[in-house]
Structure formats: C-alpha cells, structure tokens
Amino acid sequence: MAKKKQKNGGGTPATVALAAAGTPYTLHAYEHDPATPSYGEEAAEALGVTPDRVFKTLVAEVDGELTVAVVPVAGQLDLKALASAVGGKRAVMADPAAAERTTGYVRGGISPLGQRKRLRTVLDSSASAHGTICVSAGRRGLEVELSPADLAALTSAVLAPIGRG
Numbered sequence: 001m002a003k004k005k006q007k008n009g010g011g012t013p014a015t016v017a018l019a020a021a022g023t024p025y026t027l028h029a030y031e032h033d034p035a036t037p038s039y040g041e042e043a044a045e046a047l048g049v050t051p052d053r054v055f056k057t058l059v060a061e062v063d064g065e066l067t068v069a070v071v072p073v074a075g076q077l078d079l080k081a082l083a084s085a086v087g088g089k090r091a092v093m094a095d096p097a098a099a100e101r102t103t104g105y106v107r108g109g110i111s112p113l114g115q116r117k118r119l120r121t122v123l124d125s126s127a128s129a130h131g132t133i134c135v136s137a138g139r140r141g142l143e144v145e146l147s148p149a150d151l152a153a154l155t156s157a158v159l160a161p162i163g164r165g
Contacts, residue, residue, distance in 0.1 A: 071163035133146070
C-alpha cells in the first residue's frame with residue numbers, strides 16, 4: 001500500500017480540488033481487484049482500517065434530482081432517510097450511467113469531491129465520530145483520507161443519519 005501526503009496537484013479531479021482548497025489529506029493507493037464484490041470493503045481491507053471509517057459515495061435521485069449520499073461501506077443507504085434529509089419525498093438509486101456522466105467518475109470510483117457537476121450531498125452523521133474518514137479519490141484503488149468536517153465543508157454537505165446496518 002502506498003501512502004503519501006499530497007499538498008499540490010494530484011491525479012484526479014478530487015485530489016486537484018483538495019489541493020486547490022488547501023485541505024490536508026492523505027492519499028492511499030492499493031491494488032484493485034476487478035473481481036471484488038464490494039469496492040468499499042476491498043478498500044477497508046487494503047488500507048487496514050475498520051469499514052465504519054471507509055465511506056462509499058452513492059448517487060440517488062430524490063424527487064427527480066440527483067443527490068450524493070456518503071455512507072459507511074459497512075452498511076447501506078436508507079433511501080427514505082436521504083429523501084428526508086434534503087426535504088424530499090421519495091428517493092431511488094440513480095441510473096449508473098447518469099451517475100457516471102454527471103459526476104465524471106466511473107462506478108466504484110465516484111468521489112464526493114471534484115465532480116463534473118456539483119450535486120447536493122448528504123454525509124452520514126456517523127462520520128463525525130471519527131477524526132478522519134476515507135472516501136474514493138476518483139478511481140478504483142485510490143482513497144483519500146481527510147477529516148469529516150473538511151469533507152462536509154468542501155461538498156457543502158448536510159450531515160444526517162442516512163446509513164443503516
């Protein structure tokens with residue numbers, strides 16, 4: 001596992017956004033196995049951190065508007081709670097092609113940072129229990145570790161209990 005601090009530049013829109021904001025972060029690269037059934041659990045294992053500190057980025061539609069949900073890989077997204085968190089009535093998972101097209105990232109590598117089109121974002125409130133969390137840095141096999149407060153600030157995220165289990 002490669003681990004390094006980066007302060008300027010980077011290889012993905014997510015790391016470029018972090019560097020431009022002057023936000024401290026640690027980049028973690030690992031060998032991605034395309035056959036893995038869970039990208040998030042693979043990341044947690046490769047980084048040697050508990051799955052409650054590794055968060056997956058999911059794109060859902062809330063009342064027809066694409067919305068980003070960032071939840072621990074150890075659980076699932078509660079669609080009803082997501083809708084409620086943004087004042088909506090109904091949420092469904094977004095079409096994967098629409099999520100990729102809108103964010104500019106491929107599935108399994110969607111980052112909440114540096115998206116092509118900035119989408120409203122909800123971060124599961126469990127993130128606040130950790131000094132740092134890991135999210136995708138914009139490609140499979142690359143995670144960025146940063147404080148939940150910095151992630152929320154950079155994405156203008158609402159914190160809400162949207163994860164379950």
